Amino acid sequence: MKQTITQSLAWLHTWGGLIVGWLLFAIFLTGSLAVFDQEIDNWMHPELPAHHLTDEQAVERGMSYLRQHSPDAKQWGVSLPYDRSPELRASTGGRRDGVSVTLDPNTGEVLPVRESAGGRFFFLFHFTLFMPGMLGIYVVGALAMGMLAALISGIVIHKKFFKEFFTFRPAKGQRSWLDAHNASAVLLLPFHLMITYSGLAIFLVIYMPAAMDALFDGSRDAFFKAQDPAPAVVEAKRPAQAEPAPLVAIGPLLAKARDVMGPLSGVSITNPGMSNAEIQIRPILGNRIALIKGGGMRFDGVTGEQLSGPTEMRASVLTHRVISGMHFAQFGGYPMRWVYFICGLISSAMIATGLVLFTVKRRRKYANEGRVAQVLYRVIEAVNVTVMAGLSLACIAYLWGNHLLPVGMAERPDAELTVFFGVWALTLVHALLRPRMHAWREQLGLAGVMCLSLPLVSLLTVDHSWALHSRMGVELTTMALGGVLLWACWKVSQPQVERVPRKKATVLAEVN
Known part of the structure; x- marks a missing residue:
């Protein structure tokens, strides 16, 4: 019975790993790039200048622009620059119907910044596979379940995998590939289990909505409202009728909010210049391990009195947000x-x-x-090349496209995505038409050369007087990855010697 269970799990691990492995590779690779999505976004917006504004100075720049250009707006917003992003934005209106501009931090004037899908594309692709609607989230959830099954079945069928972790036999063909697979799996087993489980937990309500439907009649707003306790400060009475009134100085409010919540991400002002004005100051995402988005502290816009916030989370909500925060890595x-x-x-x-x-x-x-089996195997190998080497090539082509496409072209973000998916599709055609090893070498080699050449593309297309440290970091990291890709190209170019065990070799000699 034990042998039967092991064999069954080996079958599940092998075929389940193949079916979900292609998409999981794309999810993990783009997820790894999404760790530095903001830095990639900075690189893809080279017009952003480096500066050292304080929060108070940045808010004053933004409000000066809003007073001059949108004095009658009902909603003002200023997004503050921070250590990962130098961008200073001023906005009017709500999140859906609002208009925002990027400001030059030195002059306060509108800064022309190219349109781009940015580093956020890798983040979106990571958990949606860029599929329409909610389809991608459900597919990624199913793949995460498949990943958990592959991990658990892999643990069961490799009963000596801790011992095998300390065994690596280079230049032994298939044996070396298996050693590398086992070693990387064992070394990061806690990470694999954590990142897979936490990814599922993020969309808990989407994957398992039965409890919400039963307790809140399917109302997601009521569900999330019930999770938050009463505000830390009792709501103060507001004037019944609004009249013109000067806005309170925001500097002291920023200092108070920073002392309570840590680094700040932005300021929103409702009804500026009126007696019922409110000021909301938001903390930066990632100030602690629990994933906190939105919220913040609210103040009276005339007197500066604190109206509410920040709220303390319930234990169950805190647990869920800590698990989610472990996946997003916004802390540390x-x-x-x-x-x-x-x-x-x-x-x-x-x-x-x-x-x-x-x-x-x-x-x-x-x-x-037979012929059908051979064609099927040929397609599987071509997809392998496309998923691994081809996706790497598409990612670096996406960065090249950002700098090579005309800055003022219409629908520029869509054109960048066309470059990504177009190059990826061409790698599949190439892998189907070329011999297997030639396809591996050519795609890995081209991706490596393009990675190493990225600083040259940047030098020829961008005025580096605007350069940021994060831009240099992106280019240096890309060059390092290019070196890895060229090493992989060199390795697959080496002749592969199939090593046959001594006993099997003796049998083959006797048969011959």
Whole structure:
């Protein structure tokens, strides 16, 4: 019975790993890039200048622009620059119908910034696969469940995987691929389990809505409202009729909010210049491990009296947001981001070695099968090349497209996405038409060369007087990844010697 269970799990791990592995590789690779989505976004908006404005100075710049250009607006907003983003934005209206502009922090004038899909594209692709509506979220959730099944079944069928973790035999063909797969899986097993489970927990209400439907009649607004306790400060009485009144000085309010909540992300002012004005100051996302978005502290816009916030979360809500925060890695600053980035790349390598193992182990078998089986195997190998080498090529082509496309062209973000998906589609055609090893070498080599050449593209297309440290970091990291891709290209170019065990070699000699 034990042998039967092990064999069944081995079948599940092998075929389930293949079916979900292709998409999981894309999810993990784009998720790794999304760890630095804001830095990539800065690189894709090279017009943003470096500056050292304080929160008070940034708010004053934004409000000066709003007083001059939108004095009658019912809603003002100023998004503050912080350590990951130098962008200063001023906006009017709500989130859906509002209009926002990027300001030059030195002059306060509107700064022309190119339109771009930015680094957020990798973030969106990571959990939606860029599918329409909610389809992508459901597909990614199913893949996460498949990932958990592959992890658990992998633990069961590799009973000596802790021992195998300390065993790596280089230059031994299939054996080396298996050693690399096992070592990367064991080394990051806690990370794999955490990142997969937390990814599922983020969309808990979407995947398991039965409780919400039963208790709140399917009302998501009522569900989320019930999670928050009463505000920390009792709501003060507001004037019944609004009259013109000067706006309170915001500097002291910023200092108070910063002392309570830490670094700040923005300021919103409702009914500016009226007696019923309100000021909301929001904390930066990622100030602590619990994922907190929105909220903040509210003040009377005339007297400066604190009206509400911040609220303390219930234990159940805090637990869910801590789990979600562990997935998003908004805490811990750059050291934690680098840990997640490297772990994500190693996880991608684990999936890649598993996919390669699948094709290597079945290459001889399908060579002796019928025509249909051979065609199926050829397609599987072509998809392998497309998913791993082709996606890497599409990602770097996306960055190239941002700098090479005309700055003022219409629908520019869509054109960048066309570059990404167009190049990715062409890699599939290339993999189907070219011999297997040629396709691997050519796509890996081209992706590596393009990564190493990214600073040159930037030098020829961008005025580096606007350069930021984050731009340099993106280019240096891309060059390092280009070196890895060229190393992989060199490795697959080496002749592969199939090593046959001694006993099997003796049998083959006697048969011959």
